[in-house]
Amino acid sequence: MNTTHETRVAGLDARAVLAGLAARWDAADGPGYGELFTPDATYVQFNGVLLNGRQEIADMHDLMFRTMLYGTRLVTHEIESVRPAGEDRAVVVSTGAALYPWQKQVTPKRLSRQTLILERVDGRWLVAGFQNSRIKPFPTSGPLFDVASKAVRLRVERSRRAA
Template sequence: MNAINEIRARFTDLDARAVLAELVARWDAGDGKGYGELFTPDATYVQFDGVLLDGREEIADMHDLMFRTMLYGTRLVTHEIESVRQVGEDGAVVVSTGAALYPWQKEVTPKRLSRQTLILERRDGRWLIAGFQNSRIKPFPTSGPLFEVASRAVRLRVDRARRAA
């Protein structure tokens, strides 16, 4: 592979931004079918509530329904691209944060912020989403008085269960 082809083969932050910009455009247009077209036919999509969607058609159908109901009028905001990593020549993993905002919401609040992991696959020269995981960011506390009390309670229950076993 010569140097020019090597540069073209590398997945970059700009490629990630382009994929996310397409997601945003189709979301903001309320276009469930168009949103689904950004995914591979066999894609997996895990929604923020843990629901698993299987394949482009199911992803498109669910988003069509949601854009007409609970997500009506929302816009998708990409907050930050946290990491971009190419996997082989035709794969990439992108981790970003963002949120769906209703028209009355002006900015992303910590309560609405989610983290997305996108697994991208290049097919016929085009980057498509093969996997998508969306999770609300609710950090688990790792210090403070509540953490200490909860930790002791867990330890007591585990020790009790082990003794009973």
């Protein structure tokens, strides 16, 4: 795990929380993975699917560990930020990927950014919210950007004239 930023705040070791998630993931333990979330947690997968509650998170991961994510391991690439959001809450932003056995390292195509909302419950840090998004930088220059920008401008102007 490559960490270049502070990963601890007010009794929270974000690296340990992420390592716990990875251990359950790597063991293909859907129910155990779900135990690391609050009962009412929300989880947005990289494809936009929303999971509600610990049980739904556990069930979906149990299914995925037996099918599309079979044999994968969870890799944290970097913890980008950890900041408190109250006495018993924190927001963690990290990057990482689920890697298949034939993949040796995280490639730009597989890299995702996760935002986790952590809550301390009975002295234990659990995930209350999780958002996972693939990192696909939007181009802001170059010939493709110029053509796409002109096409958008033309369509907007056309729709304004038609209105």
